[in-house]
Amino acid sequence: MDGEGVPGTVETNPGAPDADPPARPARRRPNRWKVLFVGLFVAGVLGTATWVLLGSRLLVVRRIDVTGERLVSRDEVLAAARVRLGEPLARLDTGVVRDRVESVQAVETARVERRWPTTVRIVVRERTPIVVAQHDNRYLQIDRYGVTVVASAARPRGLPVLSVANPTQSDPALRAGLSVVRGLPSWLGRRVAGVDVPSTEAVSLRLADGVTIVWGAAERGPEKIRLLHGLLTASPRRGVKTIDVSSPEVVTTK
Structure with missing residues (x-):
């Protein structure tokens, strides 16, 4: 029986080195140029949007609509509202304009709306x-x-x-x-x-x-x-x- 292995056993080589563990995928370093490009692109978009809203002549007040007036005239409402043609629509404080219109004695309530791109709408509810x-x-x-x-x-x-x-x-x-x-x-x-x-x-x-x-x-x-x-x-x-x-x-x- 010399030279025969023992049944049920697995021969190992005690002198063999252990198997290497699986290699982890290397982390990709962010591309600095790509990050810089995205940052510049976003800043450019925001800057352009801000300029269009606040600084350009594209979205400014070109028309003022007044509805609901009967006892007061349209000219009285416009004089009280003091909305300037050419003013950027985004800068218009609708709450301030509403308070001005409601200061007219015959006006009970008023509503001021932005109608993009260039219109302001003033809805007047007169006193009865x-x-x-x-x-x-x-x-x-x-x-x-x-x-x-x-x-x-x-x-x-x-x-x-x-x-x-x-x-x-x-x-x-x-x-x-x-x-x-x-x-x-x-x-x-x-x-x-x-x-x-x-x-x-x-x-x-x-x-x-x-x-x-x-x-x-x-x-x-x-x-x-x-x-x-x-x-x-x-x-x-x-x-x-x-x-x-x-x-x-x-x-x-x-």
């Missing part, structure tokens, strides 16, 4: 008069906030006449009368020809058919309207000239 008050031989059209929208020598049609001693925004009687008018439903509001407010606790409505509604204080409007709906839409009133709902618990007619 709900009453007219006579003061110093002038008729003041007043909105729901007590702001005088426009004054004229002739009385405008379609607005109830508000009678107060001092038709200014700070007058409590004016605010009380406006509060009542704002809360009226359309079926009643369109029948009101006048509103008399000698004091904040004594508001009266004069209807176009000659009936006077003694409203009293501005509070409890929904209750008073519910009572009036039953009285004014029921069977014809015979000889009724005054309806007093100042105390909703006790309604009287005359």
Whole structure:
């Protein structure tokens, strides 16, 4: 049995060197010229874009559109906005322009938009008069906030006449009368020809058919309207000239 290997064993050469481990792929060093080129390219693109937006004549204001104006003229809106033709559109501060336009008394709100490439659009929402008050031989059209929208020598049609001693925004009687008018439903509001407010606790409505509604204080409007709906839409009133709902618990007619 000499010279035969032992079954189940593998002969090794103890003097042979170990096998080399697998070689790792070498890391590629970044190409400095490529990095420099990309950096210069990006800087050039950004610089060109900045010049186009802010310095060139390509994207400047060439047209100003105004919409929604009726009580104020387009020239008034443009004068308040102070947007210069030729100004870079990107530099336009739309918030500042909006505030300028809203400083016009007849303007309630405004919206300013950039319309690329060369247009500015100003959308105006004007105040809506709900009453007219006579003061110093002038008729003041007043909105729901007590702001005088426009004054004229002739009385405008379609607005109830508000009678107060001092038709200014700070007058409590004016605010009380406006509060009542704002809360009226359309079926009643369109029948009101006048509103008399000698004091904040004594508001009266004069209807176009000659009936006077003694409203009293501005509070409890929904209750008073519910009572009036039953009285004014029921069977014809015979000889009724005054309806007093100042105390909703006790309604009287005359």
